[in-house]
Structures are given as C-alpha cells and as structure tokens.
Amino acid sequence: MSHLTRSHSRTSPPRPARPARPAKAAHTGRRLAVALAAAALPASLLPAAAGADPVSSSSSGASGAASAAAADGPWQGSTPALPKQPVMTGFGGAVSSVDRDASQVGIDVLRQGGTAADAAVATAAALGVTEPYSAGIGGGGFFVYYDAATKRVSTIDGRETAPKTFTEKSFLNPDGTPMSFTTVVSSGLSVGVPGTPALWAKAVAEHGRKSFSQVLAPAEKLARQGFVVDQTFADQTAQNAARFSMFPETARVFLRDGAAPAVGSVFTNPDMAKAYHTLRTQGTGVLYDGRLGRAVVSEARAPHTKAGVTVMGGKITMDDLRAYQALDKAPVTSRYKGLEVYGMPVPSSGGIAVAEILNLMKAYENTTGVATSALSDVDYLHRFSEASATAFADRNRYVGDVPGVPVKALTSPGFAAERACLFSPTAAQARPIPFGSPDGSYTSCAAGGTGQKEPYEGQSTTHLTATDRWGNMASYTLTIEQTGGSGITVPGWGFLLNNELTDFNFAPLTPGVPDPNLPGPGKRPRSSMSPTIILQDGAPMLAVGSPGGATIITSVSQTILGYLDRGLPLVDAIAAPRLSSRNGSEGAEPQILDGPTGAGLRALGHVLVSGGTPNEIGAVTAIRSFERGVFVAAAETVRRGGGSAMVVKPVQ
Secondary structure, three states: OOOHHHOOOOOOOOOOOOOOOOOOOOOOHHHHHHHHHHOOOOHHHOOOOOOOOOOOOOOOOOOHHHHHHHHOOOOOOOOOOOOOOOEEEEEEEEEEEOOHHHHHHHHHHHHOOOOHHHHHHHHHHHHHHHOOOOOOOOOEEEEEEEEOOOOEEEEEEEOOEOOOOOOOOOOEOOOOOEOOHHHHHOOHHHOOEOOHHHHHHHHHHHHOOOOHHHHHHHHHHHHHHOEEOOHHHHHHHHHHHHHHOOOHHHHHHHOEOOEOOOOOOEEOOHHHHHHHHHHHHHOOHHHHOOHHHHHHHHHHHOOOOOOOOOOOOOOOOHHHHHHOOOEEEOOEEEEEOOEEEEEOOOOEOHHHHHHHHHHHHHHHHHHHOOOHHHOOHHHHHHHHHHHHHHHHHHHHHHOOOOOOOOHHHHOOHHHHHHHHOOOEOOEOOOOOOOOOOOOOOOOOOOOOOOOOOOOOOOOEEEEEEEEEOOOOEEEEEEEEEOOOOOOOEOOOOOOEOOOHHHHOOOOOOOOOOOOOOOOOOOOOOOEOOOOEEEEEOOEEEEEEEOOOOOHHHHHHHHHHHHHHOOOOOHHHHHHOOOEEEOOOOEEEOHHHHOOHHHHHHHHOOOOEEEOOOOOOOOOOEEEEEOHHHEEEEEEOOOHHHOOEEEEEEEOO
C-alpha cells in the first residue's frame, strides 16, 4: 500500500495550483455593504451584528499565557490575538471552532498563505491540545472539502478501524449476552486504530500549501507553553476525575493533585508537545510503523492501572496500524431547494441522514401546502421531530460499514415522499417509527419494517470550519468518542486513546433483522458526524457541523433549516434552542422543554426529556461565504462556554 500520508513531512508532493486571487478588498463597512449588495442577498441572511458592532483586531480579548503564545506564536509575523466572540465578518478567510486559541492558530496559518486545508489541520491539532477530551492524535474524523480550483467537493475518511481479529461476537459475554458498556468503554477493548494523523497528512498533501511539519508546529508550541483553563475544560476534567484516576498516566497528565485544574490556571502538556514534534519531524510513519505506534499498541493491549483496578486489554496490533489508510471518498450529494448539499459517506450516517431530513421537510411542505418558513415554532419542531425520527429509523437499519448501503435511495426525494405519507400535521407518530423500504419503488404508504431502539453513541467530539482567500472551504469533525475517550493516556506522549469501537452495536438491535453496525475485522464503526458543505450555483455557500454524538445529525439539520427556511441570521440559527428526536424519546433544551413550545409539542404526542447534562445539545460552528470574498464566521453564543469565530481581516 502507499505510504504517502506517512512520509509527507520528509518528502512534500507538488502543491495544488492556487485559484485566481480575488480583487483586493479593503475591510471597511462601506466595502462590505458594496460586496453584499453585489451578491444580491437578503439582509436576513446576515447575523444581526454584521457591520453593526465593529470588531477590533486588537488583543483586548486575550489574556495570560494563551495571549502571549498567540502574540508570539509559531508563525512569524502573527498579528495580536483576536477576541473570542461568536460571530465575525470580514475578508481574507475565516475559521470557526469551539476554542479561541485554536481558531487563532488557524487564522495565523491563513495569514501566512495557508489554504483552508492547512488552517483546518492546524486548528484541529490545536484543539487536540485545548480540547483533549474530545479530539486529538488518538482519535479519528471526517473531512469535507471544496476545492476552488477544480470546483469539486471531496471527502477524507479518517475513521478509526477495528482490529483484524474482531468479529460480530467481540463484545459478547461467553453466554452470548452483550458486555456492559461501562466495562468496555474504559478499557483497551474499546480502542480502535487512530486515523486522525493519517487524515491530517493526507489533507495537507492533497489540498495544502504548507508542509505537514509547519501546520503541526503551532499545536506543539501551544502544548508546551500552555493555555488558560476555562470553565468547560475544568468541568469536563472534574466529571472524569474518578475515571481518570484509574489510570496513573492519565491522572499525572490531566489532573492536578487528583482534581481538575483551576479555572484561570495555565495548563501545559509537554508530553503532547513531544508527540507533535515527533509526528511533524518524523512523519506519520512513526505512529503507523514506529515507536509511537508501539507505545499505543502496548498501552491499549495492557493498560496501566492503579492498584486494585483491572480493565480488559485491547486487540490492536502493529499489523493493524500498518494496514491503516485514510481514504478518499466521493461525498453524499443531495439537493435542497436548488442548493447542492454535500456530506460524508459511510461509515458516517451523517451525510445520508441530513439529506433525508431535508428531503422529508420538503416533502411535508408538498403534502400540506404550507412552507416551513410560515410555521409556528411548535409546528416547525413537530415536523422536524418527525423527519429526524424517520431518518434515524432508516439509518439504524441500513447504514454501516458494509457493502450495498442504498445511499442513492435513502437520499432520494422519491423515498422521502413515500416516508412522508405517514406524516400527520396534528399528531406525532408512535416511537420507534418503523424503518422504510428504499427499494426504488415508491408507491406504498406502509412502513417496510419494525421499529428499533436507538443505539448509544458517545457525545464528545469537536467541529471546525475554515475558508481561505482563494475560496476553498473545509468542514471537519473529529473525535475520540465520549468525553475523555477510553480514559487511557499513552505513557510519555500525553494524549488519550479513543473508545471508538463502542460505537459498534454490541449485538443486533432487533433479533432477526440484519444489523449493519456490528463489529468485524477492519470495520469502521458507524458515526453520526455530519461535516457539511452547501453550494449555491456551484459556488461555496455554507460550511457547517457540530459535535454531540447522535445529536450531531439533528443539530446540523436544525441549523441549516433555521438559516435557510426560518429566516434566522447564521449566529441565531446556531444559538436557537434545540430538539433532538432520534426515534426514541426526544431530547430538548430547557427553552423548549420548560416553555410553551414544549407544551405544544407534548399536546401533539411528543415525549420530551432533558437534552442531557448540562442541558446543551451540540456545539455548532459554521461559515457563510458571500461573493467578493466576504465571509461571516459564526459559532455558539453560550454552549460549551461559547465558540470562537474569526476572519483574517475583520470589518472595522
């Protein structure tokens, strides 16, 4: 097999040609208004703050070691750090992530001539430092990319793989019953072959202008110099402190005297800095066929635990690491009201499910004669809940890392029209909704199968979006599965290993019904990660995605619908209260659950429950691209402490 992705830091392939550079634009409010007018776009598509609350490029929002690291960053000539805020408008490229330090790294890469791919990888590597319980070297992810030179959307599958010795019975007890999730998750048995470093190298090699070494350098420096601990990091550490204490290396790296680090303190990770330095100077071969890989395999197979604690060992071997490849794949494509929607193919279910939800919402419009834009909040969320539950019924039955997934049928308007004929505008369907029959013959209103329970999927992930001055666009979701992954840290290297193999179904969801998401040799577990890019007339319009396990699909779909159909500015579409209906009970955030909207939904037969702890669903980031090189970057206003949206040249 080719080892191109493993040796990029040693031998760089020819760089892709740059698209023609757009006319230089002065970043002033008047120039922005001219550009937006030329784009002939309604004002409602803009965040309310765009142009109204000028953004300074000073370092007024920076503090402590993180500010110093950004101002004296790994990229020579970096400008002062930008403040953390959820929306920013301007020119020259944009980055949006959950973390200010990570977004700043991406912006610095763009300022130094990097592409959206370079910025996305650099931002992701920085998130491995500041969001180590959600992503990093030990995990995997999915990358969707619009290339302005070719005008094509492509994807890279960096999902983790199961060991070649895995079978459908790998998570069953000797008596044939499924193992306990809590037993498996914090053990070596949950650890899959990491795919993130291979994806990083492949993305930079195929779409970047910087070297693999250059794009990892900022993360190395951030890990060594440290970042300022925020409330989210402290809370996530505290929630995992008992589990982390089971593993002496994890306790040493991430706990401080057995507890979470204090908010406002500076958190350094010199071992992770060493890992990044080794990867960027020796190439990813050091992980997939070298000493870093041997350390991963050794710890996964026989985790070090404190006295009195015993956990299961894993199955991965060096042969499994050597066999790993990040894969180029054609995206899932669909259309929604004249727009082209691109998402991830299998083993992600995100691209398929988002397409089916949008198709169903359009089908409901056709059935009722009432546009989504004209609905009350209750009726809109009723439709959204029905569409989401239906899409999950179909994805649970048909989608997984298996041959023959009926992708075209599942994402077709004809299938959606058949599934929509069971919809009632005045009553919720009983849950679980039976799966349909994507057989190409869409004339029956009857469901094709039985209802299936919702499988578990961990909710710790992170998402970022990036664009550059040439019009390239990246939407990238990466993960180590649940918060803190397996809880196992590789000794001496400072990063956590994933528990991604628990995303397989331990046993068939329904006896007698084929299950596409059972474990198997070399299989990639099904995921809900939904990095999405939307084109308008062949040009990039929107990049969007979210963390949140199975709630990713609903968070991304609800954001798209809020922006395109409900007339919300992008930042407001992200901030809107969320409902996540996944063919079981329906998780809702407090503004829905405890208010008149929740009461209205319950009157229609919906069974609402809390969205979880801390009552937040998802953490979306997005970038809207306009003509004349104008970008609106947007992120969460509150969830996970608020996200960080930045542009290279803010409006002043």
